[in-house]
Amino acid sequence: VLSGKGGVGKSTFSALLAHGLAADETKQVALLDIDICGPSIPKMMGLEGEQVHQSGSGWSPVYVEENLGVMSVGFLLSSPDDAVIWRGPKKNGLIKQFLRDVDWGEVDYLIVDTPPGTSDEHLSIVQYLSAAHIDGAVIVTTPQEVSLQDVRKEINFCRKVKLPIIGVVENMSGFVCPKCKNESQIFPPTTGGAEKMCQNMNVSLLGKVPLDPQIGKSCDRGQSFLAEAPESPATLSYRNIIQRVQEYCEQHQLQEEKIM
Amino acid sequence: LLAERTNLAGVRHILLVLSGKGGVGKSTLSTELALALRNAGKRVGILDVDLCGPSIPRMLRVQDSAVHQCDSGWVPVFVGQDKAIALMSIGFLLERPDDAVVWRGPKKNALIKQFVTDVAWGDLDFLIVDTPPGTSDEHISTVEALRPHQLLGAILVTTPQ
Numbered sequence: 158v159l160s161g162k163g164g165v166g167k168s169t170f171s172a173l174l175a176h177g178l179a180a181d182e183t184k185q186v187a188l189l190d191i192d193i194c195g196p197s198i199p200k201m202m203g204l205e206g207e208q209v210h211q212s213g214s215g216w217s218p219v220y221v222e223e224n225l226g227v228m229s230v231g232f233l234l235s236s237p238d239d240a241v242i243w244r245g246p247k248k249n250g251l252i253k254q255f256l257r258d259v260d261w262g263e264v265d266y267l268i269v270d271t272p273p274g275t276s277d278e279h280l281s282i283v284q285y286l287s288a289a290h291i292d293g294a295v296i297v298t299t300p301q302e303v304s305l306q307d308v309r310k311e312i313n314f315c316r317k318v319k320l321p322i323i324g325v326v327e328n329m330s331g332f333v334c335p336k337c338k339n340e341s342q343i344f345p346p347t348t349g350g351a352e353k354m355c356q357n358m359n360v361s362l363l364g365k366v367p368l369d370p371q372i373g374k375s376c377d378r379g380q381s382f383l384a385e386a387p388e389s390p391a392t393l394s395y396r397n398i399i400q401r402v403q404e405y406c407e408q409h410q411l412q413e414e415k416i417m
Numbered sequence: 418l419l420a421e422r423t424n425l426a427g428v429r430h431i432l433l434v435l436s437g438k439g440g441v442g443k444s445t446l447s448t449e450l451a452l453a454l455r456n457a458g459k460r461v462g463i464l465d466v467d468l469c470g471p472s473i474p475r476m477l478r479v480q481d482s483a484v485h486q487c488d489s490g491w492v493p494v495f496v497g498q499d500k501a502i503a504l505m506s507i508g509f510l511l512e513r514p515d516d517a518v519v520w521r522g523p524k525k526n527a528l529i530k531q532f533v534t535d536v537a538w539g540d541l542d543f544l545i546v547d548t549p550p551g552t553s554d555e556h557i558s559t560v561e562a563l564r565p566h567q568l569l570g571a572i573l574v575t576t577p578q
Contacts, residue, residue: 160438161439161442161469161470161547161552162439162440162470163439163470163550164438164439164441164501164550164576165440181435183485193553194437194550194551194553195437195438195439195550195551202424218498220536240437241552241554242553242556242557243553244522244526244553244554244557245521245522245523245553245554246522248553272550272551273440273469273470273549273550274469274470274549275469275517275518275519276519276520276521276522276554277521277522277554278468280519280521291428299440302475303444303472304440304473306470306472306475306515307469307470307472308515309514309515310469310515310516310517310518311471311517312515313516313517314519317519318519319519348507356555373578376578377578390506394422395522
């Protein structure tokens with residue numbers, strides 16, 4: 158899960174994608190947070206304060222559900238306010254350890270949440286996972302041009318490193334007032350939003366998710382927004398997007414099996 | 418060493434705009450702060466050290482500008498009719514605006530050092546340094562390169578959640 162831009166909802170989306178996929182109890186889901194400076198996943202998954210245990214087979218992920226395991230630098234800090242002030246090479250070292258030393262077991266889906274940008278973390282994860290064949294990237298944006306200009310760079314990054322793009326998610330796409338039901342564009346799509354960008358760059362638009370204050374609240378409280386607000390239009394959007402991601406992965410797997 | 422002193426010697430105050438978090442409004446605040454100080458009659462410069470996602474050029478409508486070299490280094494882009502805001506950003510060095518800057522730390526550090534020491538700012542009342550989210554290469558390098566100079570302080574930006 159990528160974006161050129163910060164604060165557009167990558168971690169929110171990663172967390173909800175993990176919950177959505179893990180709703181099928183027959184699937185094993187792993188969520189890996191490689192945002193080393195600003196790890197949001199522990200809080201969003203209600204796992205703040207959890208520690209990582211070592212065993213003979215490596216580091217144990219922290220489990221939210223039996224079939225949903227999480228790993229983040231957040232679990233390695235003695236205090237949540239400790240700043241991780243590391244240069245690139247040290248961050249790369251930890252990412253390598255996360256991939257090599259975490260005992261995930263058999264996993265159906267590994268979701269990797271990334272920090273904003275196109276730097277060490279992104280290069281490293283693509284490099285280290287190249288042998289494992291990444292299915293693809295979901296790119297998150299918000300409607301305004303200031304976000305899109307960073308996201309276009311991210312799309313070009315994916316193309317440069319030959320990372321398939323599953324599609325783009327437009328977050329914070331409109332706000333419906335719960336009182337008067339009028340819709341406002343809080344982040345107006347002055348240059349056509351993600352829809353126009355996707356057309357221009359020939360990538361799929363997976364969906365648009367409206368702003369819902371409950372999303373931020375659920376994230377702060379470490380709860381699944383999909384479970385807390387099942388009737389919200391945002392939940393419907395997220396569920397549709399998650400389904401499209403699932404379909405993409407299933408198709409991708411079929412294609413791989415055909416080749417083999 | 419002489420060039421270093423010359424390029425930042427005329428800058429009275431240096432402010433860093435920081436946040437751990439992305440998307441909270443650092444670049445927006447940096448831009449508005451620069452404009453407000455300009456309107457109060459101050460000479461202002463903005464140094465945009467967000468190498469992966471430089472937002473300031475577009476916010477000041479100079480995204481199509483280019484930078485030139487002079488004897489003491491790079492000439493910043495001057496914004497507006499009155500040319501009262503000077504701006505340096507990697508955005509001006511890209512061949513195409515959608516080109517991703519896919520650099521690892523050491524390469525980023527080298528450019529940031531150049532941005533701090535090799536831009537001919539001239540006389541400024543305020544130099545505002547806009548940063549990317551995080552606490553990594555860009556932040557460490559910027560603070561290290563600015564250390565010999567008059568660093569006023571940091572403004573931290575957040576949102577409520």
